[in-house]
Amino acid sequence: MNKLVHNELLKLFRKKRLFVIILIIAALVPLFTYAQYQEVKTTREKLGNVDWRTQLQQEIVDTQNRLSSSRMQDDWRKYLKIRLAQQQYYLDHNINPQAPGAPTFMRVFVENSIDLLLPLLVMVVAADLVSSEASGGTIKLLLTRPVKRWRILLSKYLALILSVSFIVTASAVLSYAISGVVFGYGGWGMPLLTGFSTSGEELVTNTVHLIPQWQYILMEFGLVWFVCLVVGTLTFMLSVLLRSTAAVMGIMLAALIAGAILSNMVSSWESAKYLFMVNLSLTDYISGMATPIEGMSLGFSLIVLLVWAIGGLVVSFAVFTKKDVY
Amino acid sequence: MRKKGLSLVTALSILSALVWLAGLAWVLQDQFFADNINRQAETLKPDTAQQQKEDSSGKTLQIAAIGDSLTRGTGDPDGKGYIGYLKEDLAKKTKKRIELTNSAIKGQTSVQLLKQIQQPQIKRQIKNADVILLTIGGNDLFRGGQALEELESKTINKTEDVYLSNLKAIYKKIRMLNKNGIIYHVGLYNPFSDMQDSKTTSSIVRKWNYDSANAAAAQPNIIYVPTFDLFELNVNDYLYSDHFHPNKQGYQLIGERTASLIHFREEDQK
Missing domain, CATH: 1.20.5 (Single alpha-helices involved in coiled-coils or other helix-helix interfaces)
Incomplete structure (x- = not known):
């Protein structure tokens, strides 16, 4: 089994896929770093005051003023109220949510890339794991070996898990190393709040507690890893089902982008919450953002994603062991 | 390799x-x-050491503005409000750096303001301020009291009693936090002075102003700034299209008047 996995990794390595992904991340992170830096700079200039407490207080007052406007949609009002309670909590406990530093950048980066960027990168690796063998014809050579089919597929899947882990680690390391040049490398111990949950309009704060930022980041990357695995597994399933890598990529791409669009407009279509792509933003539960659909929670999303992944695995193994290869 | x-x-x-x-x-x-x-x-309790007065040097003038939509600047197309014009006026008079925090909320009544100034950050702002600007009461009188619909003196008196006791509590609270800063309480005007019943509404507003000024006089360093006279004639020229908030010209009048009351010692002047 080890040898089989090694063999699969060798193929991935030869195709230079992981290398390309690292290059993509290394090219994007400076871009985001610069954007973040500009944002920090302009807010400072605008207020003419570097004290974040004043800034946060100003934000709270602005939010309160927006809330008092009567022409506002209900879900937006709800979101603002949650945001308000959270900001107030930060202020009351003297916690700066925007403290610049490489770990903070990592956190923001990972929160924003969990639903699209990282799944896309994973897709690049997973899309042609099986389908390229089918379209290239090498699958016949592979299957003529005296190894059971499910073992071959399992070795491919294990290779996928390993590369997903590698991609997540690479994005963590790169975002830390590159953004630290601008923001400095400190800030791991900064306390952050988690455990926000919403029931209706109320922000439930009785489970809120503080954790240091390093733990927060570790938790978020754990979730990112899980999301990437799920997306990888589904791509893997499509890769087994379809011979064409382009078709696999196209379908996954459409699904992921549809998820990003749907999250913004499904608030009244409740059964959409069973789709895997609207459940990808797991980190939002940690940071206490409003959920796209009422009734979604971290546990719910984890279970939905898990069910999709297990389904994907079952289908891929069932199809791969049975299907005729010609 | x-x-x-x-x-x-x-x-x-x-x-x-x-x-x-x-x-x-x-x-x-x-x-x-x-x-x-x-x-x-x-x-992880709030870091009290950090919340101490941070900039008490003579180089900056800290202004904390609290209150309702007047302080917010509703109706001014530039969004400055009277404090914006006041700040511009002050900048001409002094070389000090002016640091302004505006924590006013549209539609705020005296009850809500009393609650707002219990918040640690607002407390901190008030504590650090050299000048505190305040507008309050308009929403108590014109909306909660429904002064226009029921001009019954009984209801109005009841509303006023609540407002006055809140106002006294607000003054007391601010004084407790900040012993030396000067509070400028910008008074009420009558936006309905050109309508029917203007005699009744004006007399109510005058009474509120009189009682508020009395409450202000009971505490040291609270200046009650009248605005009633500014809007008495030509009220329509100074009101925004909602016929309630001042427009740019109206805010400029209030700003100029308040700024003229803020005095700098010789060495600070330009």
């Missing part, structure tokens, strides 16, 4: 898989099975 690279990547991948799995497990533990909830929430 290539082989080495591959085994390195493999080892790294296995390691990171374990790390991220641990992270995921931690999420589950933290979010679902946390019996240690609230353990740390108490340990």
